[in-house]
Amino acid sequence: MKKYGKFAGLITVVVGTMVWLGVTGGKQSQAYYKTVNEVHDMGNKAVGQRLRLEGNVAAGSIQHVGSQTEFVLEYQNTRMKVVYTGSDPLPDTLKDGAQALADGRLGPDQVFRAGSVQAKCASKYESKPELSPGQPAPNINSGKSSI
């Protein structure tokens, strides 16, 4: 049974290393999903925490200041200013009204500094078709309240 001991040893080493990598890496890599109003309600507890802030981009709020981009995320009437500090280009899908996820930390000045920003990818994001004015067309067989 000596050879099975060897196998068991090797397997333990491999699996152990992975678990160790996963667990120790997990601490630094975890980000809590929170919506803007949830973060607002957390008050000072939210400051400094790694968060994935969810909200909709407020209309007209996207501004480029130097090479930095700022915008406001809103969710259920709560607004939060986000400063993008990352180096990768922002996604093309980030536009007024888009549902966005900003990954970063909240500063003591209540400004959220995000290292990366995702916006709902248009590929699978099903928006509501817009009809031209004067053409209300409720969809009778899909059960959607409006299309």
Added chain:
Amino acid sequence: MENLGSLAILLAFCVAIYAATASVVGRIKRKPFLIVSASRAIYSVWLLVALASGILVYKLLTSDFSFSYVAEHSNKTMPILYKFAAWWGGQEGSLLFWTFLLSTYTTVVVFTNRRRHRDMMPWVVGVLATLETFFLLLNNFIANPFRMLAVDKLITRVQDGQGLSPLLQYPAMAIHPPMLYLGYVGFSVPFAFAMGSLITRQPGDAWIHTTRRWTLVTWLFQSTGVMLGMAWAYHVLGWGGYWMWDAVENASLLPWIAGTAFLHSVMMQEKKGMMKVWNMVLISSTFFLCILGTAMTRGGLVQSVHAFARSDIGKYFVTFMALGIAATVYVILDRLDYLKSESELESVISRESSFLFNNLILLASCFAVLWGTLFPVVSEAVSGEKIALDAAWFNRLMVPIGLFLLLLTGLGPLFAWRKTSVESLRRNFQIPGIASLVLVGGLFALGIRHVYALISFGFCLFVALTVIMEFYKGAISIAAKNSMNLLRAMIELTHRNTRRYGGYVVHMGIVLMFVGFSGQAFNKGDTREVNVGDTMNIGVYHLKVADIQMGDTPVYQWHRATVEVSKNGAFLGTLEPEKRFYMASKQGTSEVAVRVRLNEDLYLNFGGMSDDNQRAILQAYIRPLVSWVWIGGLVLIFGTLVCLVPSKVKMQYARTEVVGITKSHATIEN
């Protein structure tokens, strides 16, 4: 026509239920007529689904905007290719596409095996028809593609449709989903055969032999699909990368990893009669990961940049998977006796053990990716807090795993079966080992200090040399015997055992891809606001903004920068990154400009205009070695194709094969 389409999928749903029932009942009650009628029902399902698909495609091509699906995913100005691609551009259509592929596969399986495997075929048909039933259920009742736009119960139409998202209007994106789907759907067939074989307690490995080619083709589609997705991300999304460990990307990778493990471990069963339970588990996992992948992309199971915004289709997938997994586990546990291994492991340094570790690592990485992907779901269920893991977490785990796998790619094929002697180790590994050490030492002396990159380059050379030596040694002996030149001898060698040498070529492709991956360690990037006449330096390149223009087309507005690139004073050419804004979908896209070279890509993206509209935001990136990822991908595809060519010499493996189990198993159970 919409009624005809709806009727066709409804009828297909009923016929699929019949096929599943008749096939299984016919097998159990031994009624050949029922079994034959089930096969015919399978053909009918294909006809009906093809009819429904034909109607949807026809409506897309002719822009009939009274169809809700057409209005949402097509418009008048779209090129015909993308009108066709809109078939799989949205949820309802892509699920219909799934069903279409599945019924096509099922039909091919039933037709090609109509005179073979009489014993297990009814169960194979039963499994596939059940799957068809599930997808037709979705097509009919959850995501019906034949919904119409209507006002007060009168069918109406809109002037023009929404159009396919401009991000998807890219050639690679038109074929990427079908490739992935061909892969996803394809794994159902080996799974169905595995189950059929298990349920009827087939002696031998008939299911593996029957589906080997099938699995390989499916794996080829899956690989191609994943790589096309990477190429699309690199060339369209404008962030200079090709993989960010997004849930949907992971969804395509998971079955690929499990499928790769399966392709390797079936060799153990074919040649040594080992790992039978393991193979059952692997093919089942691969299959259910495919379903999970579809659920993730189509069902919004996990928060993702790609996932659908609103959909409750996920719960149907979860229910189906729960039932399917329970049934599969039951069947495997119930038939455990029949899956006894015929030999056992003998040495840690042997081919068997390298397969074992290959499988262990692949499965572990598969589990890690799955864990990371589902972590928000798991953590929400456990603690109520939805927690995400970022790309850094994945890299932290997957980079070492990948490197270890790369090393095994070199070691494994050269270990002998059963036990490897020290002498053969020395003979096979001395030259590659020393060469890699020299390379790593040289790179270190040149100032490269990135540990993973050094290890990766070392392993890449090691594996490449072992592969080249294998070809060389084999070809030399053939050339000597048959007085051929070396190149012809190599082709002859490959032709004699396509599986083995095709496999080596695939490994070579993986090596080249790793060379490309390692380039990431040396990425550089810079973002500037520039005006006409401004310059910036990145890497060895000097960039000068020659012009910034803007304009309109009927479909989109554009901004374009003309950038002159020079290196050490020598003019290299101009790059013109462009930003487009599509009016219909109110969406921007980046048309990046990339100077592609084997050593490094210079990647320019037009980030947008500054707020005062005076300056352009220019993002410049250096992406070393990225071309090797694509080259490696092509080599991998070529190698897989070589594996599919029948070998000239039929290999016979001496091994005892179990041809019957016990008395009670030998008689066909009722």
